[in-house]
Amino acid sequence: MTGGHWIGASKALGRLVPTDLPYPHICDRAVAAEDTVSGQPLQVARWEKARYCAACADENYQRERPSTPDIRRPKPMPDKESLRDVALAAAARGWHVFPLRPNDKRPAFPDHPADACTGRDPRCRNGHTGWEARATVDPDRIRRGWAETPYGVGIACGPSGLVVVDLDVRKPDQVPPPGCPYPAASGGVDVLAALCEAAGQPVPDDTYAVTTGRGGAHLYFRHPTSGPALRNTAGERGNGLGWLVDTRAHGGYVVAAGSTVAGRPYAVARDLPVADLPGWLAKRLAPAPLPPQRPVAVDLPSGRSGAYLDAAINGQLDQLRRAAEGERNHMLYVSAVALGQLAAGGALPADQAAALLEQAALSIGLTRFETLRTIRSGLAAGARRPRTVAA
Numbered sequence: 001m002t003g004g005h006w007i008g009a010s011k012a013l014g015r016l017v018p019t020d021l022p023y024p025h026i027c028d029r030a031v032a033a034e035d036t037v038s039g040q041p042l043q044v045a046r047w048e049k050a051r052y053c054a055a056c057a058d059e060n061y062q063r064e065r066p067s068t069p070d071i072r073r074p075k076p077m078p079d080k081e082s083l084r085d086v087a088l089a090a091a092a093r094g095w096h097v098f099p100l101r102p103n104d105k106r107p108a109f110p111d112h113p114a115d116a117c118t119g120r121d122p123r124c125r126n127g128h129t130g131w132e133a134r135a136t137v138d139p140d141r142i143r144r145g146w147a148e149t150p151y152g153v154g155i156a157c158g159p160s161g162l163v164v165v166d167l168d169v170r171k172p173d174q175v176p177p178p179g180c181p182y183p184a185a186s187g188g189v190d191v192l193a194a195l196c197e198a199a200g201q202p203v204p205d206d207t208y209a210v211t212t213g214r215g216g217a218h219l220y221f222r223h224p225t226s227g228p229a230l231r232n233t234a235g236e237r238g239n240g241l242g243w244l245v246d247t248r249a250h251g252g253y254v255v256a257a258g259s260t261v262a263g264r265p266y267a268v269a270r271d272l273p274v275a276d277l278p279g280w281l282a283k284r285l286a287p288a289p290l291p292p293q294r295p296v297a298v299d300l301p302s303g304r305s306g307a308y309l310d311a312a313i314n315g316q317l318d319q320l321r322r323a324a325e326g327e328r329n330h331m332l333y334v335s336a337v338a339l340g341q342l343a344a345g346g347a348l349p350a351d352q353a354a355a356l357l358e359q360a361a362l363s364i365g366l367t368r369f370e371t372l373r374t375i376r377s378g379l380a381a382g383a384r385r386p387r388t389v390a391a
Contacts, residue, residue: 077103077150077260084146086258087153091142093274096135096159097256099145100152105261107131107253108151117381126334128377132156132251133330152259157223158250163230163277163285165219166212166246166254167192180243188216188235188244195241199280207275210257213264218254221277229365230277230285240285247285251329251370287367298352305389309347313339317360329370332361333378340382347389350379 087097099108110121110130117128135156136142145151157164167188176183185191196203208220223230230249233240240247248254255261257268298313300306316335323331339353354375361371
């Protein structure tokens with residue numbers, strides 16, 4: 001053997017592997033301690049193939065970057081005029097839109113998280129304003145927003161009254177979560193079909209649908225007019241409809257057809273009227289009821305200062321409870337900043353302020369995760385500008 005041999009593969013397989021042959025797979029092979037850099041025995045598990053098995057790593061590389069040249073002429077990226085028209089067309093349907101970073105699915109604005117908001121952004125002068133509150137159907141704002149830059153188009157589902165069922169395509173190395181009832185599914189389409197069959201219901205695909213950049217599908221539905229506000233779900237995390245099936249509703253958004261992400265276009269698959277979300281799906285997506293809420297006791301001082309503080313607290317909580325759909329998380333942040341200022345000034349304990357805000361936010365349909373995160377950010381921002389109450 002004049003060409004030598006693959007040392008690592010030979011040690012793992014227990015035989016000489018000539019270098020004039022392709023590097024073999026060493027998946028599920030044990031490598032002795034004396035043959036590893038760490039000095040510890042190594043078992044190459046399935047999920048570590050691409051890291052420790054050169055053959056698997058090469059297969060992954062070739063899968064992502066095929067060696068066969070693509071002789072097709074690439075589609076040109078959409079320009080700002082065409083993306084502006086996409087946004088205007090979505091707004092004409094009553095869908096609230098906002099800019100995404102060019103060729104990306106992340107929001108273009110705001111360009112900072114709530115806990116780093118300085119108020120310099122004109123729309124954050126009265127508190128941090130996120131993408132959902134910025135979404136609009138105003139044609140003039142849309143024309144101005146897409147006048148200079150080819151932003152992608154995001155559709156805010158909550159303000160638009162939409163529930164979008166996101167059917168993902170299974171990745172080659174994707175492993176189903178433990179206990180998944182559909183481990184052989186090739187994508188969310190299969191999972192949804194199985195769910196419908198088990199429920200004795202037809203597949204609800206007679207609605208507006210979009211093909212995603214990776215070959216999945218978005219099915220658009222109208223949010224129910226009664227019942228609880230539906231939130232986002234993630235099938236991979238065990239909630240919602242199941243593995244490979246996510247949903248976007250209040251607090252979520254989708255990429256509009258006509259936009260691109262990483263060079264992959266989103267395109268209309270079925271240009272049909274948006275159907276009502278089937279009742280049986282709405283029941284499955286309904287959030288769990290809140291646990292019983294115990295009254296929050298606040299220690300108020302006596303006299304004028306106590307009366308002022310009581311009015312200030314109730315005023316903020318009333319504004320939060322009256323906040324319009326799409327503005328609730330923003331109003332929660334504004335209220336948290338205001339109460340955070342009072343807490344930093346010694347007017348009330350910060351934990352009591354947080355408890356009051358949490359109770360009010362959960363009562364209007366915000367999720368516990370976004371509620372706690374927003375309250376924490378708002379209280380921290382308010383603490384940087386303490387406010388005292390005169391005795």
